Amino acid sequence: MEEVLKNVKSSASGVAAQRSSRSLGAIDIPHKKVEKICCLGAGYVGGPTCAVIAARNPHVQVTIVDLNALRIAAWNSDDLPIYEPGLDEVVKSCRGRNLFFSTDVDKAIIEADLIFVSVNTPTKTQGMGAGFAADLGYVESATRHIAKVAQGDKIVVEKSTVPCRTAQSMRFILEANARPGIHFDILSNPEFLAEGTAIADLMNPDRVLIGSLNTEAGRSAAASLVDIYAGWIKREQIITTNLWSSELTKLAANAMLAQRISSINALSAICEATGADVDEVSYACGLDTRIGPKFLKASVGFGGSCFQKDILNLVYLSESLHLPEVAAYWKQVVEMNEYQKKRFVNRIISCLFNTLTGKKIAILGFAFKKDTGDTRESPAITLCKYLRAERANVAIYDPKVAESQIWMDLTEPGITDDLAKLQKQISIADSAYAACKGADAVVVCTEWDEFRNTRLDYRKVYEMMNKPAFIFDGRLILDQKELESIGFHVEMIGRPRGNFETSMQWE
Numbered sequence: 357m358e359e360v361l362k363n364v365k366s367s368a369s370g371v372a373a374q375r376s377s378r379s380l381g382a383i384d385i386p387h388k389k390v391e392k393i394c395c396l397g398a399g400y401v402g403g404p405t406c407a408v409i410a411a412r413n414p415h416v417q418v419t420i421v422d423l424n425a426l427r428i429a430a431w432n433s434d435d436l437p438i439y440e441p442g443l444d445e446v447v448k449s450c451r452g453r454n455l456f457f458s459t460d461v462d463k464a465i466i467e468a469d470l471i472f473v474s475v476n477t478p479t480k481t482q483g484m485g486a487g488f489a490a491d492l493g494y495v496e497s498a499t500r501h502i503a504k505v506a507q508g509d510k511i512v513v514e515k516s517t518v519p520c521r522t523a524q525s526m527r528f529i530l531e532a533n534a535r536p537g538i539h540f541d542i543l544s545n546p547e548f549l550a551e552g553t554a555i556a557d558l559m560n561p562d563r564v565l566i567g568s569l570n571t572e573a574g575r576s577a578a579a580s581l582v583d584i585y586a587g588w589i590k591r592e593q594i595i596t597t598n599l600w601s602s603e604l605t606k607l608a609a610n611a612m613l614a615q616r617i618s619s620i621n622a623l624s625a626i627c628e629a630t631g632a633d634v635d636e637v638s639y640a641c642g643l644d645t646r647i648g649p650k651f652l653k654a655s656v657g658f659g660g661s662c663f664q665k666d667i668l669n670l671v672y673l674s675e676s677l678h679l680p681e682v683a684a685y686w687k688q689v690v691e692m693n694e695y696q697k698k699r700f701v702n703r704i705i706s707c708l709f710n711t712l713t714g715k716k717i718a719i720l721g722f723a724f725k726k727d728t729g730d731t732r733e734s735p736a737i738t739l740c741k742y743l744r745a746e747r748a749n750v751a752i753y754d755p756k757v758a759e760s761q762i763w764m765d766l767t768e769p770g771i772t773d774d775l776a777k778l779q780k781q782i783s784i785a786d787s788a789y790a791a792c793k794g795a796d797a798v799v800v801c802t803e804w805d806e807f808r809n810t811r812l813d814y815r816k817v818y819e820m821m822n823k824p825a826f827i828f829d830g831r832l833i834l835d836q837k838e839l840e841s842i843g844f845h846v847e848m849i850g851r852p853r854g855n856f857e858t859s860m861q862w863e
């Protein structure tokens with residue numbers, strides 16, 4: 357037995373040794389010191405990431421450019437285009453010193469030694485792979501632009517999330533279009549930040565991943581980027597791998613995170629039907645150190661711009677590689693997420709006596725998670741769509757999402773395109789109380805702290821609602837007992853319905 361344990365231990369430490377020698381190898385070889393960085397794309401990733409790079413590397417000039425002039429103007433104003441706790445302070449600390457936001461894409465490319473490509477990679481909406489494959493149009497056009505404009509050697513870094521082997525296409529395009537004598541190195545450096553905690557994640561990441569070709573030039577380019585991150589991150593946390601591992605790791609990490617949520621959400625359905633409590637199940641499972649406690653919070657479904665997109669991308673990749681079983685496995689994670697949203701709405705309909713016609717439903721929270729104003733793929737959008745179809749009147753309140761954004765999300769093609777008709781059924785409130793006034797039901801869609809029992813006066817909410825007053829907690833943030841003592845009828849994800857508890861008593 358001891359022999360077996362020894363072997364297991366030595367093979368495990370062998371893997372660690374291999375990994376660390378690879379990660380240290382990259383910084384031990386001669387490499388260029390980066391003085392100027394350009395980032396193509398001033399979005400949720402490019403903006404915060406490069407702002408932190410600038411803040412932590414005062415000797416490096418960082419210019420973030422975008423084709424969208426309004427977005428750049430906002431980055432240069434006091435009202436940044438995205439809400440992220442801590443972002444204002446970081447930007448203010450270095451904007452105008454070594455951090456610049458500009459629409460002059462060509463100048464920034466010409467000046468830079470290293471260019472991050474941090475443009476959007478949405479799911480294709482038409483053509484081959486529509487609904488699954490990533491639309492690489494923005495990445496390709498950014499790559500072609502770099503090739504056209506560059507007057508000297510550049511390190512080009514894929515920051516966008518892309519399908520495995522995209523770096524090869526980028527290299528092909530760059531080499532085919534480069535001016536004579538110009539050399540490009542390509543690195544993959546996927547971003548793992550989560551919105552709402554982006555600055556904390558960037559300041560203190562679990563790891564930074566850099567993929568390169570395993571050639572001298574490739575390793576040397578990786579070493580230049582390692583230097584940038586080493587401005588504030590311990591070297592052993594900066595991992596270097598081959599390009600394809602790095603590209604695939606990003607898709608894999610998102611797929612695994614989303615898979616955990618779909619797993620706990622699948623269990624939440626069993627909890628509701630049996631009397632088990634999903635929070636208790638998740639807590640008890642999470643205490644197993646092999647499972648761990650994070651990303652096991654049951655919810656109305658995951659949202660955000662990337663989980664669904666990246667899993668579908670993985671599904672498409674698997675299908676293209678003739679691996680249908682692998683594709684079906686990952687696809688189920690997304691299907692479970694859709695099922696969860698539908699299940700939640702069905703519960704609302706059934707509790708409200710099987711009809712929502714003319715009833716007022718207050719939606720608390722429209723962002724896909726707390727501490728962000730981002731609504732991309734927010735479950736609240738799907739919920740509102742279903743509630744509308746049931747002819748409910750919906751009042752939405754979110755502390756950070758702009759009203760114009762809500763209208764845009766609800767008038768997206770495929771959801772509805774008739775704004776005037778929409779406004780007869782949907783209203784946007786400027787406070788939680790205003791949304792709840794006269795409502796038959798309150799639905800918590802986003803886990804904003806201000807919706808917690810300690811922050812919102814639920815006695816006041818109860819007084820202003822139609823009776824019976826229902827609350828549906830899609831985020832498991834409310835104190836059910838306290839709300840019930842006020843008089844609410846409370847329905848929580850992953851807890852049995854209504855008086856199920858009493859019907860299950862046998863003692």
Ligand SMILES: NC(=O)C1=CN([C@@H]2O[C@H](COP(=O)(O)OP(=O)(O)OC[C@H]3O[C@@H](n4cnc5c(N)ncnc54)[C@H](O)[C@@H]3O)[C@@H](O)[C@H]2O)C=CC1
Pocket residue numbers: 396397398399400401402421422423424427461474475476477494497498501515516517518547548549550551661662
């Ligand atoms: N949002 C997130 O939390 C995360 C996103 N990612 C990935 O990062 C990439 C970017 O995502 P976001 O920042 O959320 O997208 P975004 O849509 O917020 O920003 C992308 C920006 O790129 C600009 N752009 C497009 N083509 C350009 C070009 N040729 N030159 C200059 N600018 C150009 C667009 O105008 C847009 O402002 C995506 O691949 C995404 O999957 C990765 C990790 C986290």
Ligand SMILES: O=C(O)[C@H]1O[C@H](OP(=O)(O)OP(=O)(O)OC[C@H]2O[C@@H](n3ccc(=O)[nH]c3=O)[C@H](O)[C@@H]2O)[C@H](O)[C@@H](O)[C@@H]1O
Pocket residue numbers: 517547548549550551552610613617650651652653654655656657658659660661662663724725726
């Ligand atoms: O590639 C990306 O875009 C990013 O996607 C996610 O980050 P993000 O989508 O910003 O936010 P998460 O915290 O992952 O939440 C995603 C969704 O899952 C939901 N969620 C999360 C955790 C949980 O336990 N339960 C749950 O329902 C959230 O409410 C939210 O709707 C990943 O966490 C990041 O590592 C990754 O970089």
